[in-house]
Amino acid sequence: FEFTLMVVGEHGLGKSTFINTLFMTELYADRPPTARLHPPKTVEIETRTVELEEKGVKLRLTVVDTPGFGDGMNSTECWKPILDFIDQQFLKYYQAETSFGIERKYVQDQRVHCCLYFLPPSIRGLRPIDRDFLHHLQHKVNVIPVIAKADTLLKSELTALKKQLLSDIDKHGVQLYDFPEGDSEQDEDSQSLDKTLRESIPFAIMGSNITLESNGRKVRGRAYPWGIVDVEDSKYSDLAHLREMLCKTHLQDLKDVTSDVHYESYRAQQLFG
Amino acid sequence: FEFTLMVVGEHGLGKSTFINTLFMTELYADRPPTARLHPPKTVEIETRTVELEEKGVKLRLTVVDTPGFGDGMNSTECWKPILDFIDQQFLKYYQAETSFGIERKYVQDQRVHCCLYFLPPSIRGLRPIDRDFLHHLQHKVNVIPVIAKADTLLKSELTALKKQLLSDIDKHGVQLYDFPEGDSEQDEDSQSLDKTLRESIPFAIMGSNITLESNGRKVRGRAYPWGIVDVEDSKYSDLAHLREMLCKTHLQDLKDVTSDVHYESYRAQQLFG
Numbered sequence: 001f002e003f004t005l006m007v008v009g010e011h012g013l014g015k016s017t018f019i020n021t022l023f024m025t026e027l028y029a030d031r032p033p034t035a036r037l038h039p040p041k042t043v044e045i046e047t048r049t050v051e052l053e054e055k056g057v058k059l060r061l062t063v064v065d066t067p068g069f070g071d072g073m074n075s076t077e078c079w080k081p082i083l084d085f086i087d088q089q090f091l092k093y094y095q096a097e098t099s100f101g102i103e104r105k106y107v108q109d110q111r112v113h114c115c116l117y118f119l120p121p122s123i124r125g126l127r128p129i130d131r132d133f134l135h136h137l138q139h140k141v142n143v144i145p146v147i148a149k150a151d152t153l154l155k156s157e158l159t160a161l162k163k164q165l166l167s168d169i170d171k172h173g174v175q176l177y178d179f180p181e182g183d184s185e186q187d188e189d190s191q192s193l194d195k196t197l198r199e200s201i202p203f204a205i206m207g208s209n210i211t212l213e214s215n216g217r218k219v220r221g222r223a224y225p226w227g228i229v230d231v232e233d234s235k236y237s238d239l240a241h242l243r244e245m246l247c248k249t250h251l252q253d254l255k256d257v258t259s260d261v262h263y264e265s266y267r268a269q270q271l272f273g
Numbered sequence: 274f275e276f277t278l279m280v281v282g283e284h285g286l287g288k289s290t291f292i293n294t295l296f297m298t299e300l301y302a303d304r305p306p307t308a309r310l311h312p313p314k315t316v317e318i319e320t321r322t323v324e325l326e327e328k329g330v331k332l333r334l335t336v337v338d339t340p341g342f343g344d345g346m347n348s349t350e351c352w353k354p355i356l357d358f359i360d361q362q363f364l365k366y367y368q369a370e371t372s373f374g375i376e377r378k379y380v381q382d383q384r385v386h387c388c389l390y391f392l393p394p395s396i397r398g399l400r401p402i403d404r405d406f407l408h409h410l411q412h413k414v415n416v417i418p419v420i421a422k423a424d425t426l427l428k429s430e431l432t433a434l435k436k437q438l439l440s441d442i443d444k445h446g447v448q449l450y451d452f453p454e455g456d457s458e459q460d461e462d463s464q465s466l467d468k469t470l471r472e473s474i475p476f477a478i479m480g481s482n483i484t485l486e487s488n489g490r491k492v493r494g495r496a497y498p499w500g501i502v503d504v505e506d507s508k509y510s511d512l513a514h515l516r517e518m519l520c521k522t523h524l525q526d527l528k529d530v531t532s533d534v535h536y537e538s539y540r541a542q543q544l545f546g
């Protein structure tokens with residue numbers, strides 16, 4: 001089983017910490033210390049692959065990082081290298097399918113199935129750079145917006161920000177990954193899960209590479225002088241919801257929408273130009 | 274007594290909250306709600322004046338805000354409108370002094386005496402936009418860098434960030450406001466204060482418009498689910514140091530350096546071109 005997740009957002013928003021927390025791995029151990037200090041001046045594409053196993057199911061996970069996004073003085077076209085990479089992965093798949101005539105189920109699937117777009121917690125609504133990125137990527141990949149470092153927001157600030165972002169997304173007609181409307185065959189539970197997930201967008205996330213002791217339990221957390229934050233506590237973090245969605249309930253749907261919607265419109269463009 | 278303080282930094286970094294906390298006033302009550310949501314596309318200059326009184330000493334404080342700084346897609350010249358404003362205030366003073374022949378002590382002093390430069394807590398060192406700004410403003414105004422929303426950083430992260438910023442400031446030869454080296458006439462106390470202030474640069478600051486109850490005391494704070502942060506507690510906030518410095522101990526020195534150093538070099542440019 002193959003799945004490719006892309007993370008996009010400015011340097012220092014906690015992207016690598018979050019990926020380690022989400023998949024409970026140490027994916028970025030190989031990164032040199034200097035890369036952590038200064039982002040590149042133009043956007044680069046870095047991919048890392050890891051084999052995960054959950055209850056007997058093997059998952060080949062590829063994480064695509066985009067260092068340099070929004071980090072320079074001029075971000076007018078920083079979405080472009082990202083769009084080009086996604087198209088390049090479509091082309092690889094297209095060539096395997098057409099010129100080599102390989103049956104789809106045997107083609108290695110390196111297309112990007114999901115893009116987590118990291119929003120800084122200090123924004124008050126979509127910024128010009130966010131609108132620009134979402135506008136150019138919405139028909140190419142399943143975009144899921146997340147509010148990074150949500151432990152820096154009070155409950156009231158988080159609620160107001162989520163509300164404002166949803167209204168901006170609506171106003172600018174941005175199309176995000178849409179949780180499949182509960183169809184009648186689905187049982188009660190899945191329908192109510194879809195509803196909870198739909199209502200948590202944009203997901204409030206936080207991450208930590210450190211395990212601490214809080215209330216007698218071991219948790220991944222951040223120890224502030226005024227209290228310990230358990231980054232997986234669903235009272236104030238949507239991390240657990242997002243993990244369940246990406247790894248279990250919506251993994252297949254994300255792959256299907258990539259294939260049937262985004263790749264199909266790419267194919268149509270290739271055929272009819 | 275007149276004093277003009279400028280605050281520069283991206284939208285949403287807590288600048289207006291901090292000014293209210295620092296001077297314990299409600300300076301920004303007049304701001305319309307829409308201005309809080311979307312920053313302007315180009316940098317604007319907004320000034321507000323308030324009369325403060327502290328133990329019988331009247332202080333006419335002007336706060337200069339620079340909405341739009343670093344908020345658009347292209348920040349390559351966003352320092353320019355700010356530099357132009359500072360020069361404009363020098364020119365007003367210069368004209369009063371020369372063309373009208375008014376004695377200095379009767380000229381209204383609207384020159385900018387100090388600039389607080391707000392650095393986001395998520396950075397790992399000076400970014401291109403910070404280096405650019407500091408490079409162009411360092412010989413025009415007394416710049417004091419501050420780390421905004423420091424309650425979002427663990428003690429270890431804050432220590433590492435202060436260290437990295439000082440090393441970047443040194444590497445790029447940036448000249449900040451320099452606390453007057455303790456001269457021999459100063460007593461023990463002032464010398465040790467100057468030392469503490471010098472060692473706290475860049476100041477870690479936080480702010481709040483809300484008063485809460487914590488450990489039986491009323492404090493200005495932020496109530497997270499995991500604990501209450503007293504934004505004036507000097508165990509993790511440099512706010513009290515900064516307030517003492519700006520309002521008491523270094524107020525006169527900031528005015529003197531503005532007049533004897535920055536304005537003098539402006540005057541020399543006017544005379545010799």
Ligand SMILES: Nc1nc2c(ncn2[C@@H]2O[C@H](COP(=O)(O)OP(=O)(O)O)[C@@H](O)[C@H]2O)c(=O)[nH]1
Nearest residue numbers: 011012013014015016017149151206207425430
């Ligand atoms: N407040 C807060 N800080 C975080 C969080 N996750 C990571 N950090 C800190 O943010 C810094 C940058 O994190 P990193 O994951 O390297 O960011 P990246 O550049 O986006 O990959 C590190 O100092 C982390 O300790 C979080 O959820 N909340």
Ligand SMILES: Nc1nc2c(ncn2[C@@H]2O[C@H](COP(=O)(O)OP(=O)(O)O)[C@@H](O)[C@H]2O)c(=O)[nH]1
Nearest residue numbers: 152157284285286287288289290422424479480
């Ligand atoms: N975590 C944190 N949030 C803050 C702090 N100060 C203000 N905020 C929040 O940040 C948001 C923006 O603050 P504001 O002062 O309006 O920012 P400005 O645009 O820079 O003037 C508000 O929701 C504040 O509640 C702080 O010290 N720490």
